[in-house]
Amino acid sequence: GKRVRLPPGGEGKRLYCPGCKGLLVDRPLPAPTTQVPATGPTSRPVLEVPLEPLPVPAPVTPPPPRRSTPARPWPVLLVLGLIVGVGGLITWSILAGWWNPEHRQAQASPTTEASRAAGDEFTNTLGMRFRRIARGSFRMGASDADAPENEGPVHRVVLTRDFYLGIHEVTRGQFEQFVKATGYKTEAERGEGGKGWNLDRDEVETDPKYSWRFPGWQQTDRDPVVNVSWNDAVAFCRWLSKKEGKLYDLPSDAEWEYACRAGSNTPWFFGDDAEQIIRFGNVADVSGQKRFRVVLEIKGDDRYEFTSPVGSFKANAWGLFDMHGNVWEWCADGLRTYTQEPVTDPLGAADEERALRGGSFGNDPLKARSSHRLGFGRGNCLYNVGFRVAHYPDGQPRASRPRRMRQLDADFQLASCLFLNKIR
Structure with missing residues (x-):
């Protein structure tokens, strides 16, 4: 894990870790393990805490695109219907005595x-x-x-x-x-x-x-x-x-x-x-x-x-x-x-x-x-x-x-x- 320096009062804050590819840390930090003394007149004590990156979620495979339902072949069905109808009428005409x-x-x-x-x-x-x-x-x-x-x-x-x-x-x-x-x-x-x-x-x-x-x-x-x-x-x-x-x-x-x-x-x-x-x-x-x-x-x-x-x-x-x-x-x-x-x-x-x-x-x-x-x-x-x-x-x-x-x-x-x- 990596360690970062956290100013006092930063516990439980949301952090972005450099080099962690933008992983977000938003859970409370553990108790400090090391306190680094101040080095300058205006410096404040700094805490060193371990920072663990969140696990990278597994990539989600997008579902295959829905195959569009082809349009119904209405012209073909219409022609077939007409052929059947004409054949029936001709047969009926013959049987009805048109000869x-x-x-x-x-x-x-x-x-x-x-x-x-x-x-x-x-x-x-x-x-x-x-x-x-x-x-x-x-x-x-x-x-x-x-x-x-x-x-x-x-x-x-x-x-x-x-x-x-x-x-x-x-x-x-x-x-x-x-x-x-x-x-x-x-x-x-x-x-x-x-x-x-x-x-x-x-x-x-x-x-x-x-x-x-x-x-x-x-x-x-x-x-x-x-x-x-x-x-x-x-x-x-x-x-x-x-x-x-x-x-x-x-x-x-x-x-x-x-x-x-x-x-x-x-x-x-x-x-x-x-x-x-x-x-x-x-x-x-x-x-x-x-x-x-x-x-x-x-x-x-x-x-x-x-x-x-x-x-x-x-x-x-x-x-x-x-x-x-x-x-x-x-x-x-x-x-x-x-x-x-x-x-x-x-x-x-x-x-x-x-x-x-x-x-x-x-x-x-x-x-x-x-x-x-x-x-x-x-x-x-x-x-x-x-x-x-x-x-x-x-x-x-x-x-x-x-x-x-x-x-x-x-x-x-x-x-x-x-x-x-x-x-x-």
Whole structure:
């Protein structure tokens, strides 16, 4: 221990010991052991006492920092909950009978049939504009009392791939570029001629003078090409595919109606009032009544006796023009017999007459309805028949798509549509 000198009266005082690293001594001191005499006139006696440092307390190890509890993964739990809920609703919808034909007859809004990508279009080197048509499901056909037998029964159709459809019918000017590039001669030019309109007698006749170049009246390059057969239209698509390095073809019968309806379930894509067709399509009206001797069903006048330049009327909700009227349009497949069962990517038989859609300038509005269709032989060339082109970005011709892939796509699309219909 160390010794310090303590002046008298310092017993029991608090001391700090030099060299003791600041240890505090605050207990009473023991009795003095030695008294040192004063050495100077003013000095006082000094006591010497032993001073023992206090024991150094053991260092305290701080507790480990508390590990913060991670935040609960609410977004993950929410997503998992939604997945489970959606799966349950889809299952419940199926078990509740939504696969029955009666439920498939229910009215559907455009937003429940397929999602659109606004502004998703492109223009090819011929100046042809194409609009994306998203895959989806729709009610095909008509059940009206005045609908022809081949339009029913109404049934659910699932289309499993996106495609692009020309927003206009192929024009005379575009077809002429094909002819100049290839030297192609249409079936009307190679055979007995097409069916043209005799302006003197106001009737249809077959004559070698009639072809796409002259159907009986003068056309502009912006008018839809007519007097082309199904084979001529396919030849154009093959040339365009090679030229552009993309797959072009005629739309299928189902694809055409799906695109025409644009999500609607009414007789025409704009509604059920035939008088309104004057705003959306070129059909037989006051201008054509005398020439075509049709029973006038509407009072308006669109000022066109024959074909009109493409895009002269309002488009449907998906941006497609002239889906009602102007000229009939060839489809890729033959006429298919409808049943009530849901079908996936339907195609008519190859040996059947090819489907024609849309009506023409010489037909009444009933023949321009979304569901109306005719069948003609693939070699026929008529003054009021043209075509519209589709582009398939996956590059796969219809026959080459794996059946299993089409079925999986169809199951997903149909389940999605059922779920969306249920929650609205």
